[in-house]
Amino acid sequence: MTDIRGLAAVLDEAARTVRAVPQPGQGYDVAAAYRVQEELLRLRMERGDRLSGVKLGFTSEGKRRQMGVHDVIFGRVPESSAILDGSYADISCYIHPRVEPEVVYLIGHRIATVADALAPGAVAAVAPGIEIIDSRYENFRFSLPDVIADNTSAAGYVVGPWRPYDPARWNLGVVFEVDGRPVQTGSTGAILGDPRRAVVEAARLAAAHGVVLEPGWILLAGAATPAEPLTPGAHVRVEVQHLGSVSFTAAQAPSDVVGGQS
Numbered sequence: 097m098t099d100i101r102g103l104a105a106v107l108d109e110a111a112r113t114v115r116a117v118p119q120p121g122q123g124y125d126v127a128a129a130y131r132v133q134e135e136l137l138r139l140r141m142e143r144g145d146r147l148s149g150v151k152l153g154f155t156s157e158g159k160r161r162q163m164g165v166h167d168v169i170f171g172r173v174p175e176s177s178a179i180l181d182g183s184y185a186d187i188s189c190y191i192h193p194r195v196e197p198e199v200v201y202l203i204g205h206r207i208a209t210v211a212d213a214l215a216p217g218a219v220a221a222v223a224p225g226i227e228i229i230d231s232r233y234e235n236f237r238f239s240l241p242d243v244i245a246d247n248t249s250a251a252g253y254v255v256g257p258w259r260p261y262d263p264a265r266w267n268l269g270v271v272f273e274v275d276g277r278p279v280q281t282g283s284t285g286a287i288l289g290d291p292r293r294a295v296v297e298a299a300r301l302a303a304a305h306g307v308v309l310e311p312g313w314i315l316l317a318g319a320a321t322p323a324e325p326l327t328p329g330a331h332v333r334v335e336v337q338h339l340g341s342v343s344f345t346a347a348q349a350p351s352d353v354v355g356g357q358s
């Protein structure tokens with residue numbers, strides 16, 4: 097039987113001490129992995145954190161190929177991992193962080209079922225985003241259950257300016273820059289073939305794991321391109337056509353953070 101609490105405690109400790117751990121090497125399935133994820137988040141909430149939303153992973157072929165994992169995964173986004181747009185962010189709290197460009201949806205009404213996700217007003221607004229992922233496993237290597245248990249490597253996120261949601265504008269160009277140079281370009285159409293599917297997919301996975309999407313929560317729809325390593329001093333910027341841009345700078349040291357991280 098899978099040691100749900102034990103695995104969650106190991107992953108929690110890895111994140112808190114900024115030390116990677118070996119892959120569990122246990123034969124556990126996806127259902128057990130989601131229970132580990134739930135327990136991991138419960139430990140965080142017990143320390144006073146709250147959820148600000150949910151995320152999807154491996155929604156684009158670029159990411160699936162990069163990581164060798166082929167199923168869409170679902171994670172929970174803690175409020176404490178928010179980074180303000182345009183800020184300096186302390187990255188000493190991450191083990192081996194990577195960054196990736198995102199589309200972020202603002203949930204408009206309570207979504208408990210796929211029908212709720214399809215109803216008008218499910219999305220209140222949309223914004224360009226950046227996600228910081230940081231596997232708690234050594235060498236950033238994992239199986240599908242491992243990455244689900246590790247809350248889909250969720251570590252930080254930045255949300256740009258919100259814009260009114262226009263479902264007709266779904267296939268938008270994405271430019272992902274580090275230090276002013278494009279490192280990846282792509283399209284939001286790479287997300288599930290159409291990012292509008294992300295809300296339905298999130299509703300389906302959330303419902304399967306007992307989570308209701310609340311109004312005001314965010315949904316990180318999944319990276320549109322492969323991820324890039326995040327190094328101290330890097331200025332990361334993502335521009336999404338018609339949505340605008342979002343950025344942050346990775347502080348060299350915690351003392352470089354000036355009023356940025358929330």
Ligand SMILES: O=C(O)C/C=C/C(=O)C(=O)O
Pocket residue numbers: 152153154155156159163196227229230231243248249250317318319
């Ligand atoms: O690549 C990982 O470590 C898991 C996370 C994936 C995503 O967040 C994504 O594909 O967008």
